[in-house]
Amino acid sequence: MSDQTTQKRIAEFVKAHGKPGTAVRAVVEPIGRAGARIVLVGADGAMGDVMAKDVESATKAVEATDNVEQADWDRETTAATKIGPAHRRKMAKMQS
Secondary structure, three states, X not given: OXXXXXXXXXHHHHHHHOEOOEOEEEEEEEOHHHOEEEEEEOOOOOEEEXXXXXXXXXXXXXXXXXXXXXXXXXXXXXXXXOOOHHHHHHHHHHHX
């Protein structure tokens, strides 16, 4: 995926789940040869992800997008997520 496409998808998530004055959180995770995963947590608690070709590209895309802040899976980021019953059922099925 191109860097522009990555940044565009992050911006689309911000538009759908952001809120003025509250930055969307972005956690960049390396996933081996496949590249990097950017996990986004919106102001409304929604989660989304965007793939990038590598960690450096992912980090640059996050930095270049307005109303997004680089984050870790710390207490604040984890608490900001809102995982509903449908997502929990989906994840439970993946465990079996």
